[in-house]
Amino acid sequence: MISEVAFAELYRTHYSRVLGLCRHLLGSRPAAEDAAQEAFFRAHRTLARYDSTQPFQAWIMSIAGNHCVDIVRRRAKERAIFGYEDTERIEAEADSTDVLGELLAAERAQDVKTAVAALPDRYRLPLLLAYYGGSSYDEIATTLGLTKTHVGALICRGKQALRKALTSLEEKRA
Numbered sequence: 001m002i003s004e005v006a007f008a009e010l011y012r013t014h015y016s017r018v019l020g021l022c023r024h025l026l027g028s029r030p031a032a033e034d035a036a037q038e039a040f041f042r043a044h045r046t047l048a049r050y051d052s053t054q055p056f057q058a059w060i061m062s063i064a065g066n067h068c069v070d071i072v073r074r075r076a077k078e079r080a081i082f083g084y085e086d087t088e089r090i091e092a093e094a095d096s097t098d099v100l101g102e103l104l105a106a107e108r109a110q111d112v113k114t115a116v117a118a119l120p121d122r123y124r125l126p127l128l129l130a131y132y133g134g135s136s137y138d139e140i141a142t143t144l145g146l147t148k149t150h151v152g153a154l155i156c157r158g159k160q161a162l163r164k165a166l167t168s169l170e171e172k173r174a
Helices: 004-026 029-045 056-082 099-118 121-131 137-144 148-173
Strands: none
Touching (some): 099 121, 099 148, 137 148
């Protein structure tokens, strides 16, 4: 059993990564902060089920990913029922040292994040779980209730759609 002090240290160590995953999946910082807190709350509540021979990061990322997928599904149902559009978008973040490079990186990051956010959930969720969450195809299949083959196809189609959207943006600027 993990002590409260040890859990607090795990929280400090893994919170930013969990927050990042939630932010990518949900599209806004406030929603991501709520989801990350909920993920840690759920982890704390179910610590007895945690297998300490497995990495904690994988476990907490799985909890966070599952929670965010539930939120995305609930949003889709609400949009279908009430007919409103979600206007939240992901903010750009750039890691560059020179001003021009920073501006170009921010523009490109915003393009990618906007294109990813505009993808249908069936493509966006597997892409983000695979590339940002570091989940395997098997983990994504379990999380989304799909087969591993279907996950691979969705990721492939998602990358194609993303590539097409980014090419279109570049052509518009040229």
